[in-house]
Amino acid sequence: MAKKQKKKQPITARAQPTDAKFKHSRVETARLIRKFHVLNKELAKCKADPQLLKREQEILKEMEAMGGLDWYQKASQLGQSKSRGGDSSKWLIQTLKSHCNELVDLCNKPVKVLDIGAVAPDNYKPYNAWITAKPIDLNPQDPAIQKQDFLQMKPPSNDDKFDIVCLSLVINFVGDPKDRGQMLKHTRDFFTLPSVTGRLHHLFLVVPLPCVNNSRYMTHEHLLKMMGSIGYTRCIHHHFSNKLAYYLFELTGLPNTKHVEWKKKILQDGGGRNNFAVVME
Known part of the structure; x- marks a missing residue:
C-alpha cells in the first residue's frame, strides 16, 4: 500500500527561527518573495489605521516566522544569481x-x-x-x-x-x-x-x-x-x-517641477487584477 502523503503546510504556517538554514529552492524562494510582498502591502494599510493595530502585530509575527527581512533579502539575492537569469x-x-x-x-x-x-x-x-x-x-x-x-x-x-x-x-x-x-x-x-x-x-x-x-x-x-x-x-x-x-x-525638468495630483483611480477593472498603485500628492 502506498504511503499517504503528508499534507504540506503553507510557508507562513511554518514558524522558522531566523537562524534556521536558508533554503535555496527556486520554488521556496519565489514563494517567500511573493508572500513577503503581500504581507508588506497589508502592513502599510494597518499602519495607516490605528484600529488595525492587532492585525499589524500579527503580520509582523508572521514575517518574523518567515525569517524576516533578512530572509527576503537572501531570496532576492539568490533570485538575481547568474543561474537564475542574472541581475537587471x-x-x-x-x-x-x-x-x-x-x-x-x-x-x-x-x-x-x-x-x-x-x-x-x-x-x-x-x-x-x-x-x-x-x-x-x-x-x-x-x-x-x-x-x-x-x-x-x-x-x-x-x-x-x-x-x-x-x-x-x-x-x-x-x-x-x-x-x-x-x-x-x-x-x-x-x-x-x-x-x-x-x-x-x-x-x-x-x-x-x-x-x-x-x-x-x-x-x-x-x-x-x-x-x-x-x-x-x-x-x-x-x-x-x-x-x-x-x-x-x-529627467528634463527641474527637480522642483510642479505636477498634478495622481490619486488612486480604477483604470481597468475585472477579476484577477492586482492592486498595485502609485499615488502622488
Missing part, C-alpha cells in the same frame, strides 16, 4: 550603450550610479572603467552595501550627485502607494540640474510586469504620464520581459 543591471548597460552612447562619451567623469535596494555590491564591477556605483539597501546582505533608507536619505551636495538612479524592483516592495510616489519624486533630488551639460540625468526603473499590465490602478501609459508630470518627460527605452517591465527615463 545588464539591461541598463545594454540600453546605455545602444541608446545613450554619445551622452556617455560626453561625460567628463565616470558615470555615477546610485543603486537603491542593491542585493549585491558588484553588479557594476565589470564596467568600473566608466561607471562608479554606490549600492544602498535597508538590510544589506554584504558589508560593501551601505545601510540606508532612501526615503530618509538627504540629497548630497551638487559635486557628489549622481548621473543615474536605479530603482530596480524597489517601489513594488514599498507597501504604501504614497511612499512609492514620494520615492519617485525624491530621485530628482539626487541629480545635478538638467541644465548642467556633460552629465546624465537618468532614472532606471524596474517593476514586476503585472504592475503595469494587470493592475486596476496602473497601466504602462498611465505610468509614462505620471513620470512626465514630475520631470521625466522622456522615456529613452522600455522593455517587457516575461516577468519584468524595464524603463529608462531622462
Whole structure:
C-alpha cells in the first residue's frame, strides 16, 4: 500500500527561527518573495489605521516566522544569481550603450550610479572603467552595501550627485502607494540640474510586469504620464520581459517641477487584477 502523503503546510504556517538554514529552492524562494510582498502591502494599510493595530502585530509575527527581512533579502539575492537569469543591471548597460552612447562619451567623469535596494555590491564591477556605483539597501546582505533608507536619505551636495538612479524592483516592495510616489519624486533630488551639460540625468526603473499590465490602478501609459508630470518627460527605452517591465527615463525638468495630483483611480477593472498603485500628492 502506498504511503499517504503528508499534507504540506503553507510557508507562513511554518514558524522558522531566523537562524534556521536558508533554503535555496527556486520554488521556496519565489514563494517567500511573493508572500513577503503581500504581507508588506497589508502592513502599510494597518499602519495607516490605528484600529488595525492587532492585525499589524500579527503580520509582523508572521514575517518574523518567515525569517524576516533578512530572509527576503537572501531570496532576492539568490533570485538575481547568474543561474537564475542574472541581475537587471545588464539591461541598463545594454540600453546605455545602444541608446545613450554619445551622452556617455560626453561625460567628463565616470558615470555615477546610485543603486537603491542593491542585493549585491558588484553588479557594476565589470564596467568600473566608466561607471562608479554606490549600492544602498535597508538590510544589506554584504558589508560593501551601505545601510540606508532612501526615503530618509538627504540629497548630497551638487559635486557628489549622481548621473543615474536605479530603482530596480524597489517601489513594488514599498507597501504604501504614497511612499512609492514620494520615492519617485525624491530621485530628482539626487541629480545635478538638467541644465548642467556633460552629465546624465537618468532614472532606471524596474517593476514586476503585472504592475503595469494587470493592475486596476496602473497601466504602462498611465505610468509614462505620471513620470512626465514630475520631470521625466522622456522615456529613452522600455522593455517587457516575461516577468519584468524595464524603463529608462531622462529627467528634463527641474527637480522642483510642479505636477498634478495622481490619486488612486480604477483604470481597468475585472477579476484577477492586482492592486498595485502609485499615488502622488
